[in-house]
Amino acid sequence: MAVFSRGFGGRARESAPDLPPGQFLTEDFPVLSAGPTPEIYTAEWSFSIRTETGAQHTWDWEQFRALPSELVSTDIHCVTRWSKLGTSWRGVSLDTLFEEVESSYDYVMAHSYGGYTTNLPLEDLLDGKAWIAYEFDGEDLDPEHGGPARLLVPHLYFWKSAKWVRGLVMMKDDEPGFWEQNGYHTYGDPWQEQRYW
Amino acid sequence: MTDWKVGTVTDTRTETPTGRSITISVDGWPGNLAGQHLDLRLTAPDGYQAVRSYSIASVGDGSTVELAVDRFPTGEVSPYLVDDVLPGDQLEVKGPLGRWFVWTPEDTRPIQLVAGGSGIVPLIAMARAHAMSGSTTAFRLLYSVRTPEDRFFADELASLESETFHVDYVYTRSTPADWPTPPRRVTRDVIEALTISAADAPGVFVCGPTGFVEAVARALVELGHDPQSVKTERFGG
Missing domain, CATH: 3.40.50.80 (Nucleotide-binding domain of ferredoxin-NADP reductase (FNR) module)
Incomplete structure (x- = not known):
């Protein structure tokens, strides 16, 4: 049972049906990064998916941008307890990117420029649940928010939406990525408050 | 998953025109490394709760933690911590959290x-x-x-x-x-x-x-x- 904090009234009463437990609303777009923002030129950018056979599917920026894109309106939830509702993105669905990919593995490690990694079950990336996003609010995605392109998996805490993503590697077993080795939950469902180990 | 622990404010000290440090005695606090943070939860009389993350200024094995909070004028929690909270008041904390932004003496780099x-x-x-x-x-x-x-x-x-x-x-x-x-x-x-x-x-x-x-x-x-x-x-x- 919670203790009451004398004199605390709570000002905002920000509870909303769309707000997962323990989150508060923000109008800003805060940044959570572990290190410097890498400088990435689209001329040198590529994105690839690698499977257990060693097969690698790779797109350069031009090929990637030629793929059909989707406008995504979604709520995002950061483990540091801010949520931002109704954000607007444009990106390529992972369903599109996985069309030609054959793998019997069930897990994925996302790798980013700068060395960041995060692990996800494959099923959380498919069926319209995840994108490689390159626009936010109709503008090119800012480098500090993951530009030129980031993973967008909005139904999980936002550290799963790897900034500066450069590739996915299929994994047989679920292995922890960067924050998952540093104290964060392996799956990260905001509605279950899967924040920490 | 660590659980919420009850903390009792034991001291507050004004640090700046908009900020102060708060010392909290926490039952069962396991100690923390330098650079870790905690989640702090406040509960209003009607059950409404607000949670925020704060970095920890203190370090070591003790069962007290020191925070230092700057007032964010339109915020919901920081004005309470900077202006209202008094020794004896209770709140809840979860932690310590984070194993990345930490320094330990084994690190011998400058x-x-x-x-x-x-x-x-x-x-x-x-x-x-x-x-x-x-x-x-x-x-x-x-x-x-x-x-x-x-x-x-x-x-x-x-x-x-x-x-x-x-x-x-x-x-x-x-x-x-x-x-x-x-x-x-x-x-x-x-x-x-x-x-x-x-x-x-x-x-x-x-x-x-x-x-x-x-x-x-x-x-x-x-x-x-x-x-x-x-x-x-x-x-x-």
């Missing part, structure tokens, strides 16, 4: 700390850990504040000065009398002049508002620091 405003909190924990452990590795802190009154832990930082710990202040709005430079921002030139050189391969910890951390981290990389050796923590939008 260490450069860079703080903007209340971003000093996890970094003073590292400075305290450095002093407590007797580590002889070189520590240097670059601390950017608006005015001299905005320094958190000013007296303690002065007392920590030693052969292996040095503080450099940068004032962005107004300086103390007779200060050698006018108010200025932490630019690349300032960082080059006042921090451990990339050639010495230091570990670097940067904490502050997002814009500050972005600018400092970018400058550090431009000055030749290995991006892998620059750890950042940010707050605010």
